Amino acid sequence: xxxxxxxxxxxxxxxxxGPLSRFRHTLRPIxxxxxxxxxxxxxxxxxxxxxxxAPGPAAPEPGRPRSFELSIGGExxxxxxxxxxxxxxxxxxxxxxxxxxxxxxxxxxxxxALRGRIGYNLTWMFSVEGGLVLSRGDVRGNxxxxxxxxxxxxxxxxxxxxxxxxxxxxxLRHLAFSNGAGIPFLEAGAGYLRQxxxxxxxxxxxxxxxFGGGVTYMFSKRPASRLMGLGLRVDGRVYxxxxxxxxxxxxxxxxxxxxxxxxxx
Amino acid sequence: MMFARSHxxxxxxxxxxxxxxxxxxxxxMPVHSRAYQQYGVQVGNRTIKLKWNRMPVQYYIENVGxxxxxxxxxxxxxxxxxxxxHDVPTAAVSAQFAGYTNAQPTQxxxxxxxxxxxxxxxxxxxxxxDWLIDDITGEIVESDIFFNSSSIPWSVSAGGTxxxxxxxxxxxxxIGHLFGIGHSALGETEQVSGGRRVIAKxxxxxxxxYSPGNITDRALQPDDIAGMSDLxxxxxxxxxxxxVTGQVMKNGKGVFGAHVVAFSPSAGTLVGNFTQDDSGAxxxxxxxxxxxxLRVEPVDDADLDSFFDDPSTVDVNYKVVYYGRxxxxxxxxxxxxxxxxxxxx
Numbered sequence: 001x002x003x004x005x006x007x008x009x010x011x012x013x014x015x016x017x018g019p020l021s022r023f024r025h026t027l028r029p030i031x032x033x034x035x036x037x038x039x040x041x042x043x044x045x046x047x048x049x050x051x052x053x054a055p056g057p058a059a060p061e062p063g064r065p066r067s068f069e070l071s072i073g074g075e076x077x078x079x080x081x082x083x084x085x086x087x088x089x090x091x092x093x094x095x096x097x098x099x100x101x102x103x104x105x106x107x108x109x110x111x112x113a114l115r116g117r118i119g120y121n122l123t124w125m126f127s128v129e130g131g132l133v134l135s136r137g138d139v140r141g142n143x144x145x146x147x148x149x150x151x152x153x154x155x156x157x158x159x160x161x162x163x164x165x166x167x168x169x170x171x172l173r174h175l176a177f178s179n180g181a182g183i184p185f186l187e188a189g190a191g192y193l194r195q196x197x198x199x200x201x202x203x204x205x206x207x208x209x210x211f212g213g214g215v216t217y218m219f220s221k222r223p224a225s226r227l228m229g230l231g232l233r234v235d236g237r238v239y240x241x242x243x244x245x246x247x248x249x250x251x252x253x254x255x256x257x258x259x260x261x262x263x264x265x
Numbered sequence: 266m267m268f269a270r271s272h273x274x275x276x277x278x279x280x281x282x283x284x285x286x287x288x289x290x291x292x293x294m295p296v297h298s299r300a301y302q303q304y305g306v307q308v309g310n311r312t313i314k315l316k317w318n319r320m321p322v323q324y325y326i327e328n329v330g331x332x333x334x335x336x337x338x339x340x341x342x343x344x345x346x347x348x349x350x351h352d353v354p355t356a357a358v359s360a361q362f363a364g365y366t367n368a369q370p371t372q373x374x375x376x377x378x379x380x381x382x383x384x385x386x387x388x389x390x391x392x393x394x395d396w397l398i399d400d401i402t403g404e405i406v407e408s409d410i411f412f413n414s415s416s417i418p419w420s421v422s423a424g425g426t427x428x429x430x431x432x433x434x435x436x437x438x439x440i441g442h443l444f445g446i447g448h449s450a451l452g453e454t455e456q457v458s459g460g461r462r463v464i465a466k467x468x469x470x471x472x473x474x475y476s477p478g479n480i481t482d483r484a485l486q487p488d489d490i491a492g493m494s495d496l497x498x499x500x501x502x503x504x505x506x507x508x509v510t511g512q513v514m515k516n517g518k519g520v521f522g523a524h525v526v527a528f529s530p531s532a533g534t535l536v537g538n539f540t541q542d543d544s545g546a547x548x549x550x551x552x553x554x555x556x557x558x559l560r561v562e563p564v565d566d567a568d569l570d571s572f573f574d575d576p577s578t579v580d581v582n583y584k585v586v587y588y589g590r591x592x593x594x595x596x597x598x599x600x601x602x603x604x605x606x607x608x609x610x
Contacts, residue, residue, distance in 0.1 A: 099465030201595035
């Protein structure tokens with residue numbers, strides 16, 4: 001990691017003290033992040049920086065440090081098991097034991113989602129994002145094992161949920177393709193989860209963590225313009241909710257795949 | 266069973282009773298017990314909830330013991346049972362021991378007396394509660410409890426005693442009545458010779474007791490807490506819990522006496538109530554906010570007169586059914602009108 005910082009310093013030394021100083025400030029937190037991550041990304045920093053043309057202030061390009069990206073698109077949330085719980089009475093025994101009245105297991109169906117994100121490139125390799133995901137899907141509670149042998153039944157409701165999250169992204173420039181237009185990335189983050197039950201009269205809140213990865217493909221670059229480029233982003237995420245709506249406090253992981261239209265500026 | 270008295274020139278009280286059995290049940294209630302959670306008192310054209318208007322309730326202990334239980338042990342047991350209800354954070358109920366008395370728990374003397382009474386005519390009755398009611402205001406002015414000492418073996422042992430009924434468990438049930446709540450139908454029973462035996466239950470206020478030696482009913486269940494909190498709300502009960510209202514219908518007509526249970530999958534709590542008139546209308550209060558599953562069943566695990574004034578009007582000919590949607594309970598509000606269809610057996 002130290003070698004990456006040293007390497008970066010060397011590449012910018014001929015630009016003058018100003019850029020050198022700023023570059024060191026950005027690389028120090030990167031070195032810390034890399035120390036917490038695996039070794040290959042650290043090598044990527046060196047390789048990525050080596051591959052990049054010296055990013056001068058007069059040559060804006062998508063992904064350059066201190067630039068922004070705005071993306072709007074959609075996701076498909078995979079079905080989510082919400083756990084299972086048993087309605088119990090207390091049996092006539094000593095010590096008392098639960099007596100099963102009936103069992104309910106919950107599942108949220110696959111659901112489409114809208115999403116919007118705004119990202120800020122800290123360096124060529126690392127960026128941070130804030131995002132919003134809004135989805136709506138059916139939750140089904142399947143009732144079975146009734147103590148009086150009632151027929152199995154299903155209760156349904158429509159659940160609206162949104163996640164407000166922040167993410168850290170690592171852009172794997174050493175794996176770039178199509179002359180640098182396509183760049184894979186990895187991401188991880190956390191956020192606030194709010195779930196509104198049908199009618200929006202009751203809600204659950206919690207946290208939601210995620211990790212995943214994808215590809216950013218810039219199909220239009222306009223280096224001389226304030227609007228530096230347009231592109232597409234395709235990605236997949238694994239969501240890990242905590243304290244959201246569940247039956248029996250089960251925390252169930254689910255996934256998402258999505259695509260976005262991307263504007264760099 | 267209606268006793269006209271004239272305690273004061275304004276008051277024309279009458280007396281009701283709720284009893285607690287372990288095998289069979291009979292109820293003498295001049296008050297309308299159309300909901301397990303609460304009794305209604307007819308005052309003129311209005312039905313007023315039966316409740317105390319002043320707390321703490323002053324109570325006396327009859328200065329008589331029975332084999333195995335002294336008067337002071339009875340007092341300590343009753344105090345523990347009052348404390349169980351008092352400790353419900355969402356219900357504003359309290360009681361104060363006023364002293365020992367030689368008065369019996371059957372006298373209309375303005376004193377709420379708790380004691381033992383031999384009732385050989387009702388060998389299956391463990392305990393009984395009655396009230397003296399101001400029929401102008403509906404306010405309870407006196408309530409007596411007796412525990413049947415005729416042939417019932419009692420225990421006040423901390424861990425219960427095999428073959429003996431736990432006095433604290435039964436006292437907790439009767440004190441629920443003393444404060445004004447009625448019976449719950451959250452229980453499963455089986456027919457045995459001479460009556461019914463509890464298989465399991467979800468409320469202290471279920472009308473049939475656990476077997477001798479069992480002390481489970483010392484602790485309240487969510488259904489009990491909801492019932493008492495709905496009658497004497499406190500501690501954010503009204504803002505933090507919600508309710509479900511609706512109708513149970515069969516062949517286009519309302520079903521009277523259907524038992525409706527709400528289960529919160531996230532909170533894991535069961536709370537029930539009954540449809541209370543011929544329109545099939547029901548209300549279940551004290552529910553944790555969020556989605557609930559609704560289950561409707563005929564009342565078939567205890568004698569109907571444990572719950573209703575006129576059992577002949579209660580419909581029990583339909584299948585157990587679940588409502589096909591989650592009812593969404595808002596905090597401090599109502600889930601909206603729900604209609605549940607049942608079909609004949």
